[in-house]
Amino acid sequence: MKAAALVRPGIVELVDVAEPECGPDQVVVRVLGVGLCGSDLGVYSGSRPVPRTPWVLGHEGVGEIVEVGGRVRDRRVGQRVAIEPNYCCFDCPPCRSGFTSACVNRVVIGIGVPGLIAERVAVPAAFTFPVAEHVALVDLVCAEPLTVARAAIRRAGIAAGDSCLVVGTGSQGLFLCAALVALGVTPHVVEPHEGRRELAVSLGAVVADDAVRDVDFVFETSGVPAALPPALSRLAPGGTAVLIGISAQPLDLTLWTIVYRQLKLVGSLIYDHPADFAGTVAALEDGAVAPHRVLRPGFPLAAAPDAFAAVRSTAGKCWIDLTA
Numbered sequence: 001m002k003a004a005a006l007v008r009p010g011i012v013e014l015v016d017v018a019e020p021e022c023g024p025d026q027v028v029v030r031v032l033g034v035g036l037c038g039s040d041l042g043v044y045s046g047s048r049p050v051p052r053t054p055w056v057l058g059h060e061g062v063g064e065i066v067e068v069g070g071r072v073r074d075r076r077v078g079q080r081v082a083i084e085p086n087y088c089c090f091d092c093p094p095c096r097s098g099f100t101s102a103c104v105n106r107v108v109i110g111i112g113v114p115g116l117i118a119e120r121v122a123v124p125a126a127f128t129f130p131v132a133e134h135v136a137l138v139d140l141v142c143a144e145p146l147t148v149a150r151a152a153i154r155r156a157g158i159a160a161g162d163s164c165l166v167v168g169t170g171s172q173g174l175f176l177c178a179a180l181v182a183l184g185v186t187p188h189v190v191e192p193h194e195g196r197r198e199l200a201v202s203l204g205a206v207v208a209d210d211a212v213r214d215v216d217f218v219f220e221t222s223g224v225p226a227a228l229p230p231a232l233s234r235l236a237p238g239g240t241a242v243l244i245g246i247s248a249q250p251l252d253l254t255l256w257t258i259v260y261r262q263l264k265l266v267g268s269l270i271y272d273h274p275a276d277f278a279g280t281v282a283a284l285e286d287g288a289v290a291p292h293r294v295l296r297p298g299f300p301l302a303a304a305p306d307a308f309a310a311v312r313s314t315a316g317k318c319w320i321d322l323t324a
C-alpha cells in the first residue's frame with residue numbers, strides 16, 4: 001500500500017507501508033482526499049518534529065469505511081466519513097467539561113500518530129463522522145478546516161448583520177469567509193497576496209479600505225504579529241477580536257489599547273468534540289455552505305511531493321485527490 005511520507009525535512013516521497021490493522025474500536029477508511037495546510041508545512045519543513053521517518057503526512061482526511069472493528073456498533077462498511085484528526089482523551093478536566101480542544105492529552109494525527117495520506121488508514125470510530133452520499137468529495141474534503149472556522153465563529157458569538165474584518169485570506173481565512181457569508185455576514189478582508197484577496201472576493205468578501213472602522217469583530221488568521229495592532233484599531237469600542245493564527249513572537253500592543261477601548265480578545269484553537277464536527281457535517285449536508293470554491297484542483301497521490309511544494313505560494317487550498 002502506498003502513502004506520502006516525510007523522509008527528511010523538505011523531502012516528501014511515496015513509500016510502501018503496511019496495511020492498517022483494524023482495532024476493536026476502530027474503522028479502516030479507504031482515503032479519498034486529504035487537504036494540506038500550514039501545520040502540515042511545519043512538519044514538512046522540520047520545524048514541528050515527528051517521532052520518526054519516514055513519517056506519513058496529512059490530517060485533513062475523508063474517505064469510505066471498508067472495515068469495522070469488533071466493538072463498533074454505529075458505523076458500517078460503505079459509509080463516507082470525515083475524520084476528526086484531534087483525538088481527545090475524554091478523561092482530563094477540560095474533556096470532562098466538554099472543552100476537548102484544551103485536552104491535556106490530545107493526540108494529533110500526522111504529528112503524534114501517522115498521518116492520513118495513505119490508501120487506507122485505521123482510525124477510532126468515534127472520530128469519524130458519517131456524511132450523506134450527496135455531499136461532493138470537493139466539499140467533504142474541506143470538513144476539517146471548515147470546522148476550525150465554524151468553531152471560531154461560534155466562540156465569537158457573531159450573528160447575521162454584524163460587521164467584521166478578517167485579517168489574512170490564506171486557506172483558513174478563506175474558509176472563515178465562506179462560513180461568515182453563509183451566516184449572513186459580509187466580511188471585510190485584509191490580505192497582501194492579490195490572488196488570495198481575489199478568491200476571498202469571489203466568496204462574497206469585500207476588500208477593506210481605510211473607511212472600514214468600528215467593526216464589531218476582527219478575525220485574525222494570518223498569525224503575523226504586526227497585523228494585529230492595526231486590525232484592533234478598526235474595532236469598535238467593546239468589540240471582539242478572535243485570534244486563530246499562531247505565532248511565538250511577542251505582540252507590540254499596550255494594555256491601554258485593550259482596557260481603554262474595552263476590547264475582548266478570544267483565542268480559538270481547533271474545535272470541540274463532537275459537536276463542532278457534527279455541526280459542519282450537517283451544514284454540508286443541507287447545502288448551507290459550499291466550501292469547495294476554496295480548493296485548487298487536487299494533486300494525485302503520486303504527485304504528493306509537488307502538492308507540498310505548492311502549498312505556500314498557492315491561493316486557495318491544495319489537496320491530494322486519491323480518486324485521481
Ligand SMILES: [Zn+2]
Pocket residue numbers: 036037038039040059060144145
Ligand atoms: Zn489543517
Ligand SMILES: [Zn+2]
Pocket residue numbers: 088089090091092093094095096100102103104105106
Ligand atoms: Zn482530555
